[in-house]
Amino acid sequence: RLLHDDSRGVGEPLNETVCVLEECKGLV
Incomplete structure (x- = not known):
């Protein structure tokens, strides 16, 4: 994952x- 996706993959x-x-x- 990119750092730009951290906002969408947090939850x-x-x-x-x-x-x-x-x-x-x-x-996991």
Whole structure:
């Protein structure tokens, strides 16, 4: 996901790895 998509993917559980503030966490 891109940083531009963080605003749209905040309330939605993503199976992809989300990188925020240079921190990548895998959300299942």
